[in-house]
Amino acid sequence: MAEHRTTNGNHENNAINELDKKIICALQGDFPLVAEPYKVLAEKAGVSEELFLERVKAMEEEKKIRKMGAVLRHREVGFSSNVLVAWKVDPERLDEVAKQMAASPSVSHCYDRTTAPDWPYNLYTMVHGHSREECERIVAGLAAKTGVEERAMLYTKREWKKVSMKYFQES
Incomplete structure (x- = not known):
C-alpha cells in the first residue's frame, strides 16, 4: 500500500481507509480466548492474519491506534x-x-x-x-x-x- 508523505515526513492524508475501519471494528469487541486470537479477528475483518497484523502495526506507527488494552470488570x-x-x-x-x-x-x-x-x-x-x-x-x-x-x-x-x-x- 502506498503511503503519502510530505517532505518533512508527515502524512498528507491521515484518513482511515475502509480496510483499517474493518480492522478497528474487529479489535473493539471481546478478545477471542483461543490459541490464535488474531487469526479469528482477521477472519472477522475479512483479511489474512498476516495482513491484519501488518495493518495494526502500521496504524500504531501512524498514530491511528494509540493503545489497546483490557477492561477489568x-x-x-x-x-x-x-x-x-x-x-x-x-x-x-x-x-x-x-x-x-x-x-x-x-x-x-x-x-x-x-x-x-x-x-x-x-x-x-x-x-x-x-x-x-x-x-x-x-x-x-x-x-x-x-x-x-x-x-x-x-x-x-x-x-x-x-x-x-x-x-x-x-x-
Missing part, C-alpha cells in the same frame, strides 16, 4: 471495593512515583492530571480490593513505598457505565 472477578486515589506528588518526582504505583498489581489505572487552586492533586490511581479495609491497606502501602502521604480517597458508590468506545459502528 472488577466486580465479576471478585473485587467488591475500589477507590480512586488522588495524590499530591512533587512534580519533580511525578514520573518516578507514577511508575512505582503503576507497578502495583492492585492498581488498574495510573495517570496524571492538571491541578487546580483548590485541588492540588496531580496523580490518580484506581485501586481494587476485596473490601474497603483492603483498599485502605493497599493505599497505605503505596504511600509508604513512595513517601507520598497527601491524598484524597474517592470510593465508588455506584458504577453508571463501563463500556469501551466503539468506532465506525452503525447506529
